Amino acid sequence: MELGLKGRRALVLGASRGLGAAIAKSLVAEGATVIAAARSTDLIKAWAAELGPEYAAQIIPLALDLNDFTSVDSAADWVIAQGGVDILVNNSGGPPAGSVLQQTATLWQTHFQAMAGHVFHLTNRLIDGMLGQRWGRIISIASSGVEQPIPNLGLSNGIRMAVLGWSKTLASEVAAQGVTVNVVLPGRIHTDRVDQLDQGAATRQHKSVEDIAAASRATIPVGRYGTPQEFANVVTFLASDAASYVTGSTIRVDGGMIRSV
Numbered sequence: 001m002e003l004g005l006k007g008r009r010a011l012v013l014g015a016s017r018g019l020g021a022a023i024a025k026s027l028v029a030e031g032a033t034v035i036a037a038a039r040s041t042d043l044i045k046a047w048a049a050e051l052g053p054e055y056a057a058q059i060i061p062l063a064l065d066l067n068d069f070t071s072v073d074s075a076a077d078w079v080i081a082q083g084g085v086d087i088l089v090n091n092s093g094g095p096p097a098g099s100v101l102q103q104t105a106t107l108w109q110t111h112f113q114a115m116a117g118h119v120f121h122l123t124n125r126l127i128d129g130m131l132g133q134r135w136g137r138i139i140s141i142a143s144s145g146v147e148q149p150i151p152n153l154g155l156s157n158g159i160r161m162a163v164l165g166w167s168k169t170l171a172s173e174v175a176a177q178g179v180t181v182n183v184v185l186p187g188r189i190h191t192d193r194v195d196q197l198d199q200g201a202a203t204r205q206h207k208s209v210e211d212i213a214a215a216s217r218a219t220i221p222v223g224r225y226g227t228p229q230e231f232a233n234v235v236t237f238l239a240s241d242a243a244s245y246v247t248g249s250t251i252r253v254d255g256g257m258i259r260s261v
């Protein structure tokens with residue numbers, strides 16, 4: 001299938017490792033030019049070097065801190081000055097684990113801004129270019145926790161619901177102008193974040209990390225964690241011309257882990 005991504009320009013947030021890095025590499029492999037953003041660009045430069053010099057012109061590292069409004073707004077200025085983007089992948093660092101009862105108003109506000117408020121602002125800044133050319137893709141990465149709340153991930157379960165409501169509303173507002181807006185839900189995709197969560201659960205429950213990971217895998221019908229590439233494949237499709245009639249959707253990439261229909 002021809003994805004039509006050659007020559008497209010994308011901004012991928014949280015692109016230094018894990019899901020964001022896999023998405024950025026996959027878009028590059030399909031011929032897109034990717035502005036790859038994270039707080040530090042060191043890891044982005046490292047994976048770009050590993051891909052080889054033939055891809056160098058397609059990867060533009062950008063330092064951006066989603067906790068900091070000024071950083072986000074300046075990044076938007078810079079991206080617009082470069083001609084804007086066709087594809088925006090809204091991905092962020094996950095919040096700390098903990099029950100909802102543990103969270104303070106300050107923690108809710110801080111993490112809401114990094115995972116939602118500042119992402120909404122960035123999207124507003126970049127979507128005008130997409131609407132003007134009547135083609136665009138907004139893809140936000142959330143979590144299986146929006147459909148099946150994950151114990152001890154209170155901040156994540158709560159804040160990501162806002163991303164869902166925002167995305168669905170935006171999808172209807174811009175659908176007629178060629179811009180699709182979707183959310184993708186990772187189940188358990190093997191990244192540093194998942195290793196850290198497993199380690200945290202092992203410490204809390206006085207179990208080995210291997211036992212925690214085995215119990216987690218046992219809840220997944222496919223029987224294993226997903227790979228970042230398997231997740232990136234779905235995002236890459238949503239970013240493509242081929243996905244032009246998919247909008248306002250929430251798509252699971254979870255190996256069947258979410259139990260509800």
Ligand SMILES: NC(=O)c1ccc[n+]([C@@H]2O[C@H](COP(=O)([O-])OP(=O)(O)OC[C@H]3O[C@@H](n4cnc5c(N)ncnc54)[C@H](OP(=O)(O)O)[C@@H]3O)[C@@H](O)[C@H]2O)c1
Nearest residue numbers: 014016017018019038039040066093094143188189191193
């Ligand atoms: N992996 C899964 O199975 C899974 C499941 C459910 C939900 N999720 C969610 O999906 C997202 C990506 O997951 P992941 O596993 O790839 O996480 P990860 O391995 O921890 O990677 C997070 C990425 O976000 C960047 N980042 C963190 N804080 C940032 C900030 N303040 N500003 C800008 N960039 C920031 C990190 O780079 P820097 O540190 O350099 O900034 C890194 O590139 C997370 O929100 C995670 O909670 C993942």
